[in-house]
Amino acid sequence: MVSISDVAEKANVSVSTVSLVLNGKAEDMRISQETCDRVWRASLELGYIPNLAAKKLSTGKGSRLPEVAFFWNLVHSSSFMITFFSEAQDLFDEGKTREMRFVIEPFREGQLSCVEDLLTGGQYHGIVVPPVCEEDIEYINSLELRSPTLLLFGESDKHSTVAVDNIRAGRKAAEIFAASGKKKVAIINHRNSEKEINVKCRTVGFMEACAELGMSAEIFEVLQKQIRGVSSIKTIILLGEAAAEDFLRRRRLPEAVFIQNDILAAGFMNAIIEAGVRVPEDLEIITFGDDILLETCRPTLTSIQFPTARIAREAIMILSDILVNPLAPPVKKLIEPPVVFRDSCPKPGGYEDN
Amino acid sequence: MVSISDVAEKANVSVSTVSLVLNGKAEDMRISQETCDRVWRASLELGYIPNLAAKKLSTGKGSRLPEVAFFWNLVHSSSFMITFFSEAQDLFDEGKTREMRFVIEPFREGQLSCVEDLLTGGQYHGIVVPPVCEEDIEYINSLELRSPTLLLFGESDKHSTVAVDNIRAGRKAAEIFAASGKKKVAIINHRNSEKEINVKCRTVGFMEACAELGMSAEIFEVLQKQIRGVSSIKTIILLGEAAAEDFLRRRRLPEAVFIQNDILAAGFMNAIIEAGVRVPEDLEIITFGDDILLETCRPTLTSIQFPTARIAREAIMILSDILVNPLAPPVKKLIEPPVVFRDSCPKPGGYEDN
DNA sequence: CTGTTAGCGCGTTCAT
DNA sequence: ATGAACGCGCTAACAG
Numbered sequence: 001m002v003s004i005s006d007v008a009e010k011a012n013v014s015v016s017t018v019s020l021v022l023n024g025k026a027e028d029m030r031i032s033q034e035t036c037d038r039v040w041r042a043s044l045e046l047g048y049i050p051n052l053a054a055k056k057l058s059t060g061k062g063s064r065l066p067e068v069a070f071f072w073n074l075v076h077s078s079s080f081m082i083t084f085f086s087e088a089q090d091l092f093d094e095g096k097t098r099e100m101r102f103v104i105e106p107f108r109e110g111q112l113s114c115v116e117d118l119l120t121g122g123q124y125h126g127i128v129v130p131p132v133c134e135e136d137i138e139y140i141n142s143l144e145l146r147s148p149t150l151l152l153f154g155e156s157d158k159h160s161t162v163a164v165d166n167i168r169a170g171r172k173a174a175e176i177f178a179a180s181g182k183k184k185v186a187i188i189n190h191r192n193s194e195k196e197i198n199v200k201c202r203t204v205g206f207m208e209a210c211a212e213l214g215m216s217a218e219i220f221e222v223l224q225k226q227i228r229g230v231s232s233i234k235t236i237i238l239l240g241e242a243a244a245e246d247f248l249r250r251r252r253l254p255e256a257v258f259i260q261n262d263i264l265a266a267g268f269m270n271a272i273i274e275a276g277v278r279v280p281e282d283l284e285i286i287t288f289g290d291d292i293l294l295e296t297c298r299p300t301l302t303s304i305q306f307p308t309a310r311i312a313r314e315a316i317m318i319l320s321d322i323l324v325n326p327l328a329p330p331v332k333k334l335i336e337p338p339v340v341f342r343d344s345c346p347k348p349g350g351y352e353d354n
Numbered sequence: 355m356v357s358i359s360d361v362a363e364k365a366n367v368s369v370s371t372v373s374l375v376l377n378g379k380a381e382d383m384r385i386s387q388e389t390c391d392r393v394w395r396a397s398l399e400l401g402y403i404p405n406l407a408a409k410k411l412s413t414g415k416g417s418r419l420p421e422v423a424f425f426w427n428l429v430h431s432s433s434f435m436i437t438f439f440s441e442a443q444d445l446f447d448e449g450k451t452r453e454m455r456f457v458i459e460p461f462r463e464g465q466l467s468c469v470e471d472l473l474t475g476g477q478y479h480g481i482v483v484p485p486v487c488e489e490d491i492e493y494i495n496s497l498e499l500r501s502p503t504l505l506l507f508g509e510s511d512k513h514s515t516v517a518v519d520n521i522r523a524g525r526k527a528a529e530i531f532a533a534s535g536k537k538k539v540a541i542i543n544h545r546n547s548e549k550e551i552n553v554k555c556r557t558v559g560f561m562e563a564c565a566e567l568g569m570s571a572e573i574f575e576v577l578q579k580q581i582r583g584v585s586s587i588k589t590i591i592l593l594g595e596a597a598a599e600d601f602l603r604r605r606r607l608p609e610a611v612f613i614q615n616d617i618l619a620a621g622f623m624n625a626i627i628e629a630g631v632r633v634p635e636d637l638e639i640i641t642f643g644d645d646i647l648l649e650t651c652r653p654t655l656t657s658i659q660f661p662t663a664r665i666a667r668e669a670i671m672i673l674s675d676i677l678v679n680p681l682a683p684p685v686k687k688l689i690e691p692p693v694v695f696r697d698s699c700p701k702p703g704g705y706e707d708n
Numbered sequence: 709c710t711g712t713t714a715g716c717g718c719g720t721t722c723a724t
Numbered sequence: 725a726t727g728a729a730c731g732c733g734c735t736a737a738c739a740g
Contacts, residue, residue, distance in 0.1 A: 001418055001717095003717060003718085004717065004718060004719095005717080005718095013725095013726075013727090014726060014727045014728080015717095015718080015719095015727085015728095016719080016720080016721095016726070016727065016728085017725080017726060017727080019718070019719055019720085020719090020726095023476070023500070023719080024500065029725070029726090030725070031725060031726085032725070035725080035726090040681060044678065044679060047678060049418070049420055049479060049677070049678065050479070050717090050718080051411070051416070051418075051716090051717050051718070052407070052416075052421055052477065052478070052479065053406075053407040053408075053410040053411040053416045053716085053717080053718095054407075054411050054716070054717030054718040054719090054732090055476065055477075055717080055718055055719075056407040056477060056718095056732090057405070057407045057408050057411055057716090057717080057718075057719095057731090057732045057733065057734090058717075058718045058719045058720080058731080058732055059475075059718085059719060059720090059732085060732065061471065061475045061476075061477060062405070062406075062407045062477060063471075063472070063477065064355055064403070064405075066403055067406055067457075072439070074439075074440055074443055079433070079436070081435075081436065082433070082435065082436070085426070085428075085458055085460065086428055089428055089460045101457055101458065101459070102457070102458045103421075103455055103456070103457050103458075104439055104455065104456045104457075104458070105455070106439065106443045117415065117417075118417070121413075121415045122377065122409065122415075123406065123409075123410060123415060123416060123417065124406070125403065125404070125406065146377065146378065231663070233646050234646065234649065237646070237649055237650065263646060263650070266650035267650070270650065270652065291646075291647075292587050292588065292591065292617060292645075292647060293645075293646060293647040293650045293651075295588065295591055296591065296617070296620035296621070296624065296647045296650070296651045297647075297650045297651055297652070298624065298651070298652050309585070323403070324398065324401060324403070325398060327394060355733095357732095357733055357734085358733065358734065358735095359733080359734095367710075367711085368710065368711045368712075369711085369712095369733090369734080369735095370710075370711065370712080370713095370734095370735080370736080370737095371709090371710060371711075373734070373735060373736085374710090374735095377735085383709070383710085384709060385709065385710080386709070386710095389709085389710085404733085404734080405732090405733050405734070407732085407733080407734095408716090408732070408733030408734040408735090409733080409734055409735075410716090410734095411715095411716045411717065411718090411732090411733080411734075411735095412715085412716055412733075412734040412735045412736085413716085413734085413735065413736090414716065
């Protein structure tokens with residue numbers, strides 16, 4: 001790592017000179033233009049980047065706020081991330097939590113181990129980890145973490161967790177279908193998110209409840225493929241449309257379907273409607289998520305809501321606590337996902353969401 | 355600020371003991387339980403939070419990556435922020451930029467001056483500022499910034515900027531309407547974002563072009579109000595619906611409307627369709643944005659696209675450069691917003707997007 | 709088991 | 725106009 005003294009040596013001046021020049025105080029100290037040039041050139045050639053830790057320590061200007069690493073797998077939690085930061089700010093403004101700063105730490109699904117240093121190094125006051133695949137879960141649970149850690153999924157005994165009750169989410173969809181007398185239903189998943197623990201749980205909950213309630217249930221896996229030149233989010237719509245085609249090829253269609261992704265659901269619904277299927281008369285649809293498009297599509301989409309804001313708030317409150325008391329035993333919050341009835345699946349008489 | 359030595363003093367032990375205990379190395383060093391307790395108690399009572407700068411400096415474990423502050427006004431750039439980080443990662447993976455870390459620095463619109471220390475303190479290797487209101491723009495342009503700065507709007511001579519050509523965006527909407535022979539058109543704005551520079555520019559571009567092209571144009575201001583218990587994003591839909599009611603009260607309706615916010619547009623469109631207006635036959639709609647719901651609503655919404663990914667990429671490339679060469683003169687990128695024709699306003703014969 | 713001390717890289721006096 | 729020396733808060737040897 002190239003430091004200020006390397007630059008000084010290369011430029012044939014002292015470190016303080018380098019410091020002055022690089023911090024724009026050359027004028028004040030009336031340092032010769034020639035010296036400045038030498039310093040800058042040396043700095044550029046060496047690719048010098050100031051060490052912020054040292055700088056902050058020295059100047060005492062480093063913000064004294066707790067720094068929290070927000071691990072981000074580049075896929076999930078996208079709109080969640082925004083809500084999370086917003087809620088953090090709101091809670092702070094309301095005086096309910098301490099202020100903190102978030103640093104985005106990107107990682108690739110299944111490769112959480114690549115950032116082990118960050119996890120274990122104690123470089124942050126706290127750590128937030130979103131839902132990840134099973135390998136990553138296993139990995140993180142095997143780690144002896146220094147920094148107070150909060151997981152946004154339920155599978156851990158060692159760390160604090162905030163998670164939705166995904167089993168219940170799946171079960172609720174099934175219960176609603178049963179309450180409106182359906183016999184033959186289906187669930188549609190992203191295949192590539194099959195690895196993702198939350199998707200798995202919802203599938204399990206759904207299938208279990210279907211069996212108990214005497215409905216025949218079928219699982220559709222949508223294969224994930226990225227189409228060149230198409231944004232990943234638009235791709236999901238296209239996958240939904242593809243799923244619809246696949247779906248329509250059945251001899252006898254299910255009467256209701258639970259679709260695990262809201263954007264996929266929108267693509268699916270538009271496609272089957274264009275094929276002449278009436279929603280909800282011929283086919284009821286429930287999806288899982290919290291995107292605004294649930295409200296703007298027609299018919300609007302009934303959903304088991306991923307309670308973004310609620311989760312974020314709980315998470316931040318817990319974080320705020322463990323930041324000062326890392327020793328406290330792990331806290332676990334399991335949040336019930338509410339049902340939001342809209343057009344695509346009206347509330348059956350007698351059904352009560354709890 | 356309470357430091358490790360304060361804790362040591364209070365607990366009547368030496369700093370190294372505190373360090374060991376607080377870092378979980380008490381076991382290894384077989385430090386007495388009683389001492390540990392004293393240390394922890396002192397730490398809690400004092401509200402000790404370790405100074406990460408010092409820790410990183412000492413351990414040498416601080417990530418050596420450039421740290422960039424992403425100023426975030428809690429409103430705009432929400433999905434943009436995600437795209438931004440994704441693109442940063444992609445570009446790095448492709449070897450086109452250096453790796454960097456982003457720290458979220460929230461601020462309230464109009465109060466950028468509150469975070470002056472962060473802007474001027476040189477606590478970051480770089481700074482990104484999203485579109486802000488005029489006061490903030492003026493403020494930031496008045497500042498002598500240490501850290502290399504990139505603005506995501508065009509109004510600055512001092513700093514590097516990446517921005518969409520908002521004047522062009524407004525003009526394009528007008529040109530399309532003119533090309534399909536409209537005579538009476540309108541533009542719908544968020545009132546509270548009227549302060550926001552980009553909204554202003556698009557309005558100006560639209561109105562200017564309308565005048566030149568011989569169309570009568572009217573401005574609708576939607577008053578911003580937050581409804582208790584309703585998420586801010588859902589509120590925008592409701593505002594769109596309210597705007598529709600207002601709109602429908604006119605004696606003679608415009609033949610086409612440019613709506614500056616895509617979510618608002620969706621709410622507006624659904625409401626007028628339910629009132630019996632046919633889109634695009636009776637009313638053509640163009641919106642500005644890049645949300646997925648443009649594709650999922652029916653009819654789908656034609657838009658002047660906010661080229662999220664493009665902007666993000668340009669921004670990150672520039673950042674990557676100025677990080678190592680803060681001296682280089684400011685770079686300015688103005689990006690042409692493409693038109694994406696969908697159902698709500700078909701492409702007029704003879705119109706060519708350029 | 710606990711205390712002492714030498715740096716980590718940088719900004720900042722203070723002499724020169 | 726420039727260099728030497730000190731200290732920011734903390735960790736990691738090393739002493740005891």
